[in-house]
Amino acid sequence: MRTGMLALALGLLTLVFLPALPPVGMLLAMVLLALMLLPFRTYPLAFFLLGLVWACISAQWALDDRLAPELDGQTRWIEGRVVGLPQYSPGVVRFELADARARRTEVPTLLRLAWYDGPRVNSGERWRLAVTLKRPVGLLNPHAFDYEAWLLAQRIGATATVKDGHRLQSAQWAWRDAVRQRLLAVDAQGREGALAALVLGDSSGLSRADWQVLQDTGTVHLLVISGQHVGLLAGMVYLLVAGLARYGLWPQRLAWLPWACGLAFAAALGYGLLAGFEVPVRRACVMIGLVLLWRLRFRHLGAWWPWLLALNAVLLLDPLASLRPGFWLSFAAVAVLIFTFGGRLGPWRWWQTWTRAQWLIALGLGPVLLILNLPISLTGPLVNLLAVPWISLLVLPPALLGTLLLPVPYVGEGLLWLAGGLLDGLFSALSWVAGKLPAWVAPAVPLWAWAIAVLGAVLLLLPKGVPLRPLGWPMLLLLVFAPPRVVPEGRAEVWQLDVGQGLAIVVRTRQHTLLYDTGPGFRGFDLGAQVVLPALRKFGVRHLDLMLISHAHADHAGGARSIWRGLPVRQVISGEPQDLPNELRALPCASGKQWEWDGVRFTLWHWSGATDSNQNSCVLQIEANGERLLLTGDIDARAERVLLDSPLAVSSHWLQAPHHGSRSSSSEAFVRALAPQGVLISRGHGNSFGHPHPQVVERYQRLGVQIYDSAEHGAVRLLLGEFTAPQAMRRAARFWRSAPSVSPAP
Known part of the structure; x- marks a missing residue:
């Protein structure tokens, strides 16, 4: 069986x-x-x-249940009920709308909405809203989080931006949201958001800095409800009943063991209900139920039976759970513990069990974190030795009890104040550790090296004395010392990253790296930090030889400060150095400047007569083995005419579309003179500027130019000097990804 x-x-x-x-x-x-x-x-x-x-x-x-393609970008009035816990950040509230309906139009039953500068929205309310609908797509970059897969796993059929709306019905049966509002209203010494995350699994109250600290120290699992919290609560209830029975305080007419098992399982289910029953909680509840059933019937099932039953139960209830990284981490962590402790001939002392468990989990989950493109905390095993009991024994009991006793004046608030103070002390210590040694973003490794590392991790998890076990260390260290992917001499690897309505292009030669623009940064988000910097680290880039910022607009320079702080940058050049942060120490773009890296030639151009920021864009020509790429920033038709009188006005095989393909650029004379075989367009899906303009798209198509659009194709890789077609990430077929509407050449 x-x-x-x-x-x-x-x-x-x-x-x-x-x-x-x-x-x-x-x-x-x-x-x-x-x-x-x-x-x-x-x-x-x-x-x-x-x-x-x-x-x-x-x-x-x-x-x-996904949005029909013909409705993409259209505005419709819809009605529905707010579900889950709305997430608030400065200037915007994001929430999910279930049972969505629209007149004369069929829309997905579950939508994820963003309302900028909107009113307060509470769970359980019914709203009538005017929304601009969008397909459930996201940024698609190498070795990065797949937002589209996450949306499908959540069964969200569309995203939308709210334009207007009014409440039809007040909240009903929204007790989780009511509890959250009570938690956020108490004085928890500034850690109200962390308490909401611990008690309810609502992480929206954690700041980006808090997330970074938790990630750097490998303690995310402590603040977002995990199976550990559920198991701890069930164990405490079971031990409480057992203790009462042992000292004669339990009613003799009631058999204590069935009551202990039943109350422990009820506590686990209650906590799971409070937390919203995410994958780790579901897995924990199934395994706790099986363990309690074994305890009640005195049957030894073994450790793998509950794990396997939990795995099947979670997947049968929700097969799409396997699209979430948390699913793999949750079951892998438990599997590592079972594998480690299940084969021991004799028990360890309690302190050996506790310390070794942390290190063995770190070893076992290392390859899993790498394949899921998650950072690896180097301090996690040591930090968790103290952080786990701190949260489990000191913070969680008063947090849960305080939440339960909130209706009692002063008592519940006092307990939450105590829990918040303990959390604040923990965060102070974690911040100090994170500042000393942040998480390691491992460069991507070949599949064969990853498979060998997995085998090495398995060997290291075996008991001492097993033959060949010492070989696990060099095999596991392939994650660190795997041979890097080397760009051939005289060639340039070019990545146009998918950064939405902005631009970021990575150019790598054999021994040098250049970044042309840094992605957008505005309205509280910074894609330089969220997309560009992680991509550079995954490429194995340890420093930038040159960060070239075409001009100072936020969609091109918004991520510059994050990248400057995250990686050593030897030089910064820009068409508008005076408008960039002083800490960058940017130099002006010198028209005609040339240099060569590893057999690849680079040439700059800048219009000295520019009258606006777009015209001030610093243009870069890259030539490898006779194949040329022209990066143009946001120059317009006037700047294009001037550029045609420069030495760069030669046939270019590849062109980065000026100004994201706007109507004011990509003039016919410019395109005809350069005669590119392909054009790279970087823009946001459904952007409000209408980029690329239909006339520009028609012009490129009429002239026989292949279009590579980041909104349609995701990130695009070009090996300049090989005269081969680019590789578009969306062409790597996955069943949850929509196919590009404009296909590149084969």
């Missing part, structure tokens, strides 16, 4: 690796084949097929 359950889990997990969902006919054939195989010894294959079919059907239901 265990083999069948394992096969079922593998079938359910296969979904995440599918480039496309099978057609209905194939799914029916797999069901019939599975039913035929069930009575025989091949039943594991039958379970595998049934799991795969159920996962595909569930995924297709979610895909069918």
Whole structure:
């Protein structure tokens, strides 16, 4: 039976690796084949097929509830009910609307909305809203978080921006939101948001600085409800009943063991309900239930049975859970502990168990964090030795008890004040540690090196004395010392990153790296920090030889300060150095300046007669093995005419579309003179500027120029000097990704 359950889990997990969902006919054939195989010894294959079919059907239901393409960018009046906990940040509230309906139009049943400068929105309310609908797409960059997959896992069929609206009905059955508002209103010594995260799983109250500290110290799992918190509460309830029974304080007419198991499971479910039943909580509740059932019936199931049953239960209830990084981390952490402690012949002392568990989890989860493109905390094992008992034993009990006793004057608030003070002390210590040694963003490694590292981690988790165990260290260290991906001499690897309505292009030669523009930064977000800097680190870039900022507009220079602080930068050049932060010490763009790196030639151009910021853009030509790329920033048609009288007015194989493809640029004379075979357009999906303009798109298509649009294709990679077509990330098929509407050349 265990083999069948394992096969079922593998079938359910296969979904995440599918480039496309099978057609209905194939799914029916797999069901019939599975039913035929069930009575025989091949039943594991039958379970595998049934799991795969159920996962595909569930995924297709979610895909069918996505926004229709013809509604993308349109404004509609919709009605619906606010669900979950709305997230507030300066100037904007984000929330989810369920049971959405619109007149004469079919819209997805669940939408994620953003209302800028809007009123307060509470969970459980019904609203009528005018919204601009968008397809559920996100930025798509190498080795980065896949927002589109996350939206599908949440079964969100569209995102939207609210233009206007009015409340139809006040909140009903919104007790979680009411609890959150009470928590945020108490005096918790400035840590009200952290308490809401700990008690309710609502992380919206944590600042970006708090998140960074938690990430750097490997303690995110402590502030966002995890299975550990649920298990701790269940264990405390069980021990309380057992203690009362031991000292004769439990009613003798009631058998203490069934009550202890039942109350412990009820406490776990209650906490899970309070937390919104995310994947770690679901897994914990299933495993706790199985352990308590074993305890009640005095049957030894073994450690792997509850884990396997929990895995199948979570996936059967929600097959799309496998699209979330938290799912893999949650089950992998428990699997590491079971594997580590399950094969021991003798027990460790309690302090050995506690200290070794932290280091072994760190070793086991290292490859998992790397493949999920998450940072690895180097201080996590040491920090968690103290942080876990601090949260579990000192902070969590008064936080939960204080929340429960909030109706009692002074008592609940006093307990929450105490919990907040303890949290503040912990954050102070964590901030000090994070400042000394932040998390390590490991460069991407080849798949073969990652597989060897996984095998090395497994060897290190084995007991001492196992043959070949010492070989685990050099195998695991391949994560650190794997041979880097080297750009050939005389070639340049160019990445146009997907940064929405902005621009960021990474150019790497064999031994040098240049960054042309830094991505946008405004309205409380900084894509230089969120996208560009992590991408540079994943590429293995340890310093920038040159950060070239075309001009000072926020969509091109907004991320400059974050990148300057996150990586050593040897030189900064800009068309508008005087308008950049003084700390960058930017030099002016000198027209005609040339240099060569590793056989690749670079040439600058700047219009001295520019009258506005866009015209001041510093233009860069890159030539590798006779193949040219021209990066133009935001120059307009007037600057283009002047550039055509410069030495850069030669045939260019590739062109970065001036000003994101606006109507005021990409003039026909300019495009004809350069005669590019392909154009790179960096812009935001559904942007309010209308970029690229339809006339510009038509012009490029009429002249036979292939269009590579970041909003349609995600990040684009070009190996300059090889005369090959670029690689668009969205062309790497995944069943949850919408195909690009304009396909690149094969």
